[in-house]
Amino acid sequence: MSAALEVRKLTRRFGDFVAVNEASFEVRRGEILGFIGPNGAGKTTTMRVCATLDLPDEGDVLIDGVSVMERPREVRQRLGFMPDSYGAYVHTTITEYLDFFARSYGLRGKDRARMLAYVKDFTGLGPLEGKLMTALSKGMKQRLCLAKTLLHDPALLILDEPAAGLDPHARVELRELVKALAGLGKAVMISSHILSELSQICTSVAVIEAGEIRASGTVEQVVRMARTHHQQVFLRALAPLEEVQKCLFESPGVEAVRPEKDGVVFDFAGEEDDLARLLRRLVERGLAPVEFAPKATNLEDVFLELTAGRVQ
């Protein structure tokens, strides 16, 4: 089965400025891809190209196997895009707004009425249907935009900073909606600065910095990759602290050692085999390690590890 979204060596330039440079990754149905990177990394540009709002200078993006370059209208029927910022139509109620997009996507007659009822129910907008768009809160506007992206039942959803500006309650609701959509077999690509939010819903991650993809794959793959760069390990041993610290400093791959609680925490660069060798070395030296635990790596750690915060 082809990927719902396949980005192939995508390059986008603005004059001499390379906003995205040969980016490649993919998202499959039922998968939620977290697209993370610092400000100005090229996230929105990539998403806009995927959503047919912009065109690549080189490379291509395939949505369900259809090229954004060659058949943009067909692509738009297969994807729902929620931009990071968008305006509201004045003098337009929620129902009229959704009705407009349903008509635009070619939904006719009772099909349209049923779909409108369904998305309003799905996003919890039913009780507000007669309310003017301009009177909605930020959270409700985000729900409305999500409802709009669902009207034509797209296979892929691209959500650019959907949680920005939302209160914690609205964020939790949005998270549940996204999970529910992935459960329905949709592919979701989502960018956010709130990495703790993403870590709870993403099944895969692509990290972009300065227009280049630093890492992509399942969350486990990327975390493992980040660990090979750098990871923190907590060690508690029965031997005196000084001896433990001395041994660690002499060991390859250990970069920084600092005391913490009853033991030490050290930064380690290397594969898991190297870590096992280190543990054996500690035992052989008679330091009697009783706790040797690589600290859990979350998306925030991965992000900090893989990006240097460079902006273009």
Place this chain on the structure above:
Amino acid sequence: MTISEPIARETAGPAQRLSDLLNPILVKEVRQSLRGRYFKVSFWVTLTIATLVGLAVLLFTYNEAQDMGLDTFGAPFFIAMLSCLVLATQVLVPFSAFLSMGSEWDENTYDLLVLSNLRPRQIVLGKVLSAFVQALLFYAAFGPFLVFAFLLRGLDIVAIFTVLGMSTVASLLLSSVAVAMSSFGRGRFVRLLLMVVLAVLLVWTSFGTVFAGAGLTFSPTELYRPETQQAIGATLSIAFAVALFFFAAACARLAHPEENRSTGLRLMTLVVIAIGLGWMTWIMGAHFEDEPALASVCLAHAVLAATTLFFVTEPERLGRRVTSGLPRFRLLRLLEAPFLPGGGRGLLFFLVGSALVNAWAYLYPLIAVHELHYDKHEVLVPPAVTLYGLIYLGVPSALFSLHSDSVVARTVARVVTLCAFFAGLLLPALFGFLFGLEQWARFRHPLHVFLAVEDVWEGRGRVGGVWPFLIVGGAVALALNTPRLWRALREVLARPTTPREEG
């Protein structure tokens, strides 16, 4: 029902089926505008003004009827109502269309329109039709006033319907122009400038409609003269063609810069010229006359040059989406080349368009009166205007073509071309004045297009050096443009493989 389940097909009622056929933008815009303050205020204010003006006209004509030699009040009352109606439908309504299009950028909703999967032409058409619906509401509201005017007697029913029909068409066409103008500029200053230009245009055409309406109302017999009918027909069809051109321009502006924004406009340019020349052919019929024909050739070249100014300054390379849509056969691609985007192909378009116009100029007399009909000077007018176009468009655009990817360079190229044209008129005269060249000081120099063409036409020889200038200038323009013309054709013929084809 889950979102991914297929939706059951149910039979919709006739009203719903009719509603489904409507342009989505039309539905949205009508809903918005009828709820908005602009329409409500303009509607009630116009009706109030119409009522007051109607009363004033009735009182005035009742008191002054004898002095004015009027025995009925229908005509003055109708003109008063027409003025108010025209104000609403030809000024306020197109202006609301302008604001509506502009709001898509001001309110940051344009991306939503693109994502809605509507084609640019659906968006523009929806905006224009929405303005037309508003205009129809004004006509409906003015219905009682117009019936009352007819009951006051003194009105010809055919004249009334002709005037109202013309006003309705004018409203539709002006709305199309307003939407197009609104799409031309997204910066606030440019929009303000466009707004002023549009306001002047709307007021000017409104006066034109009212004066034409007054003429037909007071002299309805004019309507039955063939000349009047031809003039109305010609005016309407040319206005329609121009509005279509603006429509195509608006569609082009809404498309992404990498998409084909040029072919529609190039075709519409030829359509406008074809309609104009078609009217000339129909009016002259078998009675070919050389002067109107040559004047039409000059006017057609002016229209061609005005639009080509934008085509010759387009970025030279084809957008990727345009490239991927080129025909498979090389011959078709070659035939399509003058209509594809790109500065070099823009110059090619000018040469093809000019050749077509000149072909009309030579073939028409041959077919109509079986002889060329022009004297030995007149026969040189078409190639002369072609060469002037080639020089004035070809030289500046060739010089800027290396930087055509830059928006600034393109704008500068257009301004320089325009300035070169006017400098060509003035600077040699100034030079002649300073250095005692009497002919040049009196504007009789080859860079003065108007006097030079007139001189060629009449064969007086008062402007010296026209043909040497045209031959040398044309050769220089061709020499400067040959590389980019070659690249333009080669790019089209050597269609690169798309990423899909690469696998």
